[in-house]
Amino acid sequence: GYAFAKYTFPAGTALFSVVLGSIMVPTTALAIPTYLLFAGVNLTDTRWSVILPSLVSPFGVYLMRVYAADAVDTQLLEAARVDGAGELRIFFSVALRLLAPGFITVLLFTLVATWNNYFLPLIMLSTPEKYPLTVGLAQWQSAAAAGSGGQVLFSSVITGSLVSIVPLVIAFLYLQKYWQAGLATGGVKG
Template sequence: MSILTRTDGSHAPSAAAGRRPRPGASTVIAMVFMVLVAGYMLLPVYWLLVSSTKSQGALVTTPGLLPARWHFGDNLAALFDHQDGVYSRWLLNSLLYAGAGSAVATVLAAAAGYALATYAFRGREAVFSVVLGGVLVPATALALPLFLLFAEFDATNTFWSVFLPSVVSPFGVYLSRIFAAASVPEEVVEAARMDGASEFRIFRTIAMRLMSPALVTVFLFQFVVIWNNFLLPLVMLQDERLYPVTLGLFTWQSQTSRLPELQTLTIVGALVSVVPIVLTFLLLQRYWRAGLAAGAVKS
């Protein structure tokens, strides 16, 4: 770096020293690639936004990516009025399945992960290996065995046939164990035991607070998984009043050949169904980031 000498004998950096280095070719290529990937990922969202504002006629006659006359308000009113407001019922069902299921799954995952990280017992690593194996098993492989199991108890086509399988989260147990091992000091647990605190109280008042970033992450992941769950409700449910929004929109889409107006309602319904997920991520994103960072720590 060249240096300029001032009249008082001190040195000052040259103008070239204050310039920012020009980005190299690899940086430009990486930026262009990321912009293209982001555009590719956001293109379906843009299409969904534009299509939900069109009437049924404009949806068929105009190009998909070009806007037409604004009919979003009419489409939204028709969505919630169709079949005596059955879409509202589907939306509430999804909120109940995903909200309550994620909360219970988070508590169970926290308890299991804390136990695996804190207590030393024979077969602990074997249990953890089974949990990791559960992460690798696809949900599609479990749908039929679950149906046969619930059929033995005559529990298919009920709320519980969709809710109970959703409260098990092997990934949540894995993340909870990793985070508990990193964030719950053994000294704090031993001190609480010496003060006479029960194991349940230690878990409820100390461990869960220290593990809260990871638990929010578990809740978010499980919420998205349950909200987007389609195959299990399809296998389990026959009563339309118990449908989640994913299965309800599928039934509408399958009827568009007979009832073309359902195409617009399906598109608007898909847009509305994304809103709860987006709001949940926005409200809990800072905890979610902290949990993801903690999940990268090795035990």
């Protein structure tokens, strides 16, 4: 997103249009090709088969482009270039600090989307010990309902669902300080 916002390069607009177009493709439509791709490299029934597809986020690229366009001042980048800093140093020393609130936002969006993803782990994983809590609860619920003549375990499933959101709440509370620091960045006049 930072590169799309701050650099001009050949086919940059076309490449960004492809990223925007990929946002419109539902992830369920990519489930079978993703499974076939991971089966080809023997990564099915591993945790990587759930983690790796979640690392690619076209919405995250779009959000970071929009955020970087306003958060990182072009004059600040030019001043760093005049001082002799290279592009990597400018990114890691100047831009990344200014992009922290946007980066944390994309991280949390991706974390919640991955944590709540039901379909991808269901098709990628076949070992019940590797199921995430959401898939494991649903499988346990369906097995219990089928084995006991249709008795539903609502209390256990609801308790498990409550427990499953605890890591998300902890992540939000921990990462909240980065949002607050980002809000206060422009509040002091130098």
